[in-house]
Amino acid sequence: MGVKDILGGENFLTTRLDKAIGWARKYSIFQYPFVTACCGMEFMATAASHHDIDRFGAGLPRFSPRQADVLMVVGTINHKMAPILRRVYEQMCEPKWVVAFGVCTCTGGFYDNYAVVQGIDTIIPVDVYIPGCPPRPETVLNGLMLLQEKIEKGKQVY
Amino acid sequence: MTLKEQLIARFGEDVTPEPSRVGDEVYIVHRNRIFEVCQYLKESTNPKYDFLMDLTAVDYLHTGTKPRFAVIYQLYSMSTHRRLRLKAPVPESDPILPTVVPLWGVANWFEREVWDMFGIKFKGHPDLRRLLMYDEFKGHPLRKDYPFNKRQPLVKNTEPYEDTEILQYLQRIKQDEATQRDSGPEYLRDFLKRRETFEGDRSTRSFLLNMGPSHPAMHGVIHILLELDGEYVRAADLGIGYLHRAFEKECEVVKWGQVFPYTDRLNYVSPLINNVAYAMAVEKLLGIEITERAKYIRVIMSELSRITDHLTCIAANAMELGAMTAFLYFIEAREELYNLIEEITGARLTISYVRIGGVKADFTPDFPERCTSAIKLVREKLKEVHKLLTRNRIFYDRMVGTGVIDKDTALHYGFTGPVLRSTGIDFDVRKANPYLVYDEFDFDVPYGEKGDNYDRYLCRMEEIEQSCRIVEQALAKLPGGPLNVDHEGKIIPAHVMADYGKFGKTHELLQMEAVTDPTLSGSNAEFYRKIYPDAKAVVLPRKEVTYSSIEGMMNHFMLVMEGVGIAPEPGEAYAAVEGANGELGFFVVSDGSDHAYRVRVRPPCFTLMSGFHKMIEGDQIADVIATFGTINMIAGELDR
Numbered sequence A: 001m002g003v004k005d006i007l008g009g010e011n012f013l014t015t016r017l018d019k020a021i022g023w024a025r026k027y028s029i030f031q032y033p034f035v036t037a038c039c040g041m042e043f044m045a046t047a048a049s050h051h052d053i054d055r056f057g058a059g060l061p062r063f064s065p066r067q068a069d070v071l072m073v074v075g076t077i078n079h080k081m082a083p084i085l086r087r088v089y090e091q092m093c094e095p096k097w098v099v100a101f102g103v104c105t106c107t108g109g110f111y112d113n114y115a116v117v118q119g120i121d122t123i124i125p126v127d128v129y130i131p132g133c134p135p136r137p138e139t140v141l142n143g144l145m146l147l148q149e150k151i152e153k154g155k156q157v158y
Numbered sequence B: 001m002t003l004k005e006q007l008i009a010r011f012g013e014d015v016t017p018e019p020s021r022v023g024d025e026v027y028i029v030h031r032n033r034i035f036e037v038c039q040y041l042k043e044s045t046n047p048k049y050d051f052l053m054d055l056t057a058v059d060y061l062h063t064g065t066k067p068r069f070a071v072i073y074q075l076y077s078m079s080t081h082r083r084l085r086l087k088a089p090v091p092e093s094d095p096i097l098p099t100v101v102p103l104w105g106v107a108n109w110f111e112r113e114v115w116d117m118f119g120i121k122f123k124g125h126p127d128l129r130r131l132l133m134y135d136e137f138k139g140h141p142l143r144k145d146y147p148f149n150k151r152q153p154l155v156k157n158t159e160p161y162e163d164t165e166i167l168q169y170l171q172r173i174k175q176d177e178a179t180q181r182d183s184g185p186e187y188l189r190d191f192l193k194r195r196e197t198f199e200g201d202r203s204t205r206s207f208l209l210n211m212g213p214s215h216p217a218m219h220g221v222i223h224i225l226l227e228l229d230g231e232y233v234r235a236a237d238l239g240i241g242y243l244h245r246a247f248e249k250e251c252e253v254v255k256w257g258q259v260f261p262y263t264d265r266l267n268y269v270s271p272l273i274n275n276v277a278y279a280m281a282v283e284k285l286l287g288i289e290i291t292e293r294a295k296y297i298r299v300i301m302s303e304l305s306r307i308t309d310h311l312t313c314i315a316a317n318a319m320e321l322g323a324m325t326a327f328l329y330f331i332e333a334r335e336e337l338y339n340l341i342e343e344i345t346g347a348r349l350t351i352s353y354v355r356i357g358g359v360k361a362d363f364t365p366d367f368p369e370r371c372t373s374a375i376k377l378v379r380e381k382l383k384e385v386h387k388l389l390t391r392n393r394i395f396y397d398r399m400v401g402t403g404v405i406d407k408d409t410a411l412h413y414g415f416t417g418p419v420l421r422s423t424g425i426d427f428d429v430r431k432a433n434p435y436l437v438y439d440e441f442d443f444d445v446p447y448g449e450k451g452d453n454y455d456r457y458l459c460r461m462e463e464i465e466q467s468c469r470i471v472e473q474a475l476a477k478l479p480g481g482p483l484n485v486d487h488e489g490k491i492i493p494a495h496v497m498a499d500y501g502k503f504g505k506t507h508e509l510l511q512m513e514a515v516t517d518p519t520l521s522g523s524n525a526e527f528y529r530k531i532y533p534d535a536k537a538v539v540l541p542r543k544e545v546t547y548s549s550i551e552g553m554m555n556h557f558m559l560v561m562e563g564v565g566i567a568p569e570p571g572e573a574y575a576a577v578e579g580a581n582g583e584l585g586f587f588v589v590s591d592g593s594d595h596a597y598r599v600r601v602r603p604p605c606f607t608l609m610s611g612f613h614k615m616i617e618g619d620q621i622a623d624v625i626a627t628f629g630t631i632n633m634i635a636g637e638l639d640r
């Protein structure tokens, strides 16, 4: 039985609580950077002082999937890598979100060949797509804000 | 005696010189004698070709050349800086030839890659298994008859794992271990045997630890299997291919000029150098000489790229050792350089700036000024980081004496670049085989003594300074004149390029700064319609021309469409530049059509990683991180 049920299901109290939790969650994003390729350079740039991802409460990367709640898939995923990505995703605890960073992760990008997975959404569910090859830091921040919105407005699990 | 006479005297008919249109030295060797020929070249000829630069293969299925395959050996003479190419034809019916691993350690990985990609076997190879692809993969992707987009996925659906699947997985691991013991790779067999003898005495038993492919302190996907004895690394085995994106196959599908975007993403920390290297290889094949100004521009952009590469490498390395401040400082400088590069190329990272026959766009008027101030900032940051790191006790202790490699091992494993130089060999392609206009600049090649992490760090720091010097000199000397060349290698002054415009005024038109309406009907469109670049030029027309004049558009269209455009005469060429990590070479093969028959890149970090285990064996596990950082492995280039 979840906390929600103890509080009596959907009612004024739980919707307020939902709101409060959503607000808190959106500013405490612990991301797992699954960095594989060129997009990682822009990921670095977003994290460093010029663009400063810390302003959005997403500055702290967690390198264990068990402690992270947003899986940032940064860079091309090929078929050799796919099972590993899948396992990392499986290991994360709910609630969890996935960001596809860069066009390679969105659709395979311009690597339409024998090696590359044509979009990571064929292996794991994706919440926010950030296109671009690589996306500029500004685009990344935009994507991050979309994710925050989604986290805030979405159904809260607790 | 010339080399040819020496070889013929020794091997008779088994070695024949092959004429090369582009001036490379090429010999065809009977496959059964390849080992002897290599050994002779390495040990006895004058000059000695003692360094294996690259080893690859070509599948000649579509050209009709018989036999179907040829294995290519790129040798290099460290004493005379000369290059030599050996070709060993291999028939499809019996694709096997002797290994050269006893001569060069680096051949181990090269040959594994050839086996993986082409299905050519090497007799006597210690451990011939797949390198880039996975074991479940069927077929050899670089063979011409393997469809370029035939996928063999490992994860098939979006269903989550079931518990039973995990159990099956564990079961499979157990079984694997049992089979590995008898038939697995040599290294693992040894380990498992050794472990069995230790069974029961747990205190001395060594154990295996997986690092990667997704590891916090490893920027780049690589799998290191470590055999640990307590904290110490006893042996290591590397698995790569987690970022294999079929670069070489993709190049065979697209046009010559369309390869550039893919080269950006090889070493994505210094994309401009890759661009330049590829363009140089194709230009060699076409036999064109680019203009003086384009050469200078290429040099300046390459050096800026080298600086960003070293900055990123040191920043990431320091961060992994806990020095976050250094990381932030260097990224700040890099950001400034990115902005500068963006101003010229239109992109921060994936720039596709170089064109066959020139570059995409000229410098903006305020470039020299901005460049000088960016260089100033880089120097400032360099000073600050020197203060923060170079004499920092913690950093020093972690870098000195770790990841040591000696000269001979480094050469054995085909190391080049800062890692080779840290051992005390001052080999730098810019000095050894000057290309573009590098011989006109005054710069030093820093090298180390001990071949440890600290030496590598210092080498890179000093190289940043040297690159700054080159940029400054190049800016001061930057000649005027035309930017790009046409197909015949003649220089087209900008105004001649527009000469085909049927009306007057074109002369002044091109002297104007190009501020264009991006549409065909803008108020300036009348002017730009008059520009009619030579349809036979190899260089893509400038973007503003493409977008604003029908002729430019058609010219662009013709250059990139099927069946027309750039088509070098059949032939093969190898061109190399000094990448940020070492020699970056492109081997291109043309069959006379409008797309490359084969593009092979010699990635500098491939050889570095093939000898990586030698650098970490005997060190502690924490040193693996420091060593990995100073190698600056870039997965895009390693796995291609």
Ligand code: SF4
Pocket (backbone or CB within 6 Å): A037, A038, A039, A074, A075, A076, A101, A102, A103, A104, A105, A109, A132, A133, A134, A135, B265, B350
């Ligand atoms: S989207 Fe572009 S920049 Fe990002 S990983 Fe793919 S190829 Fe590289």
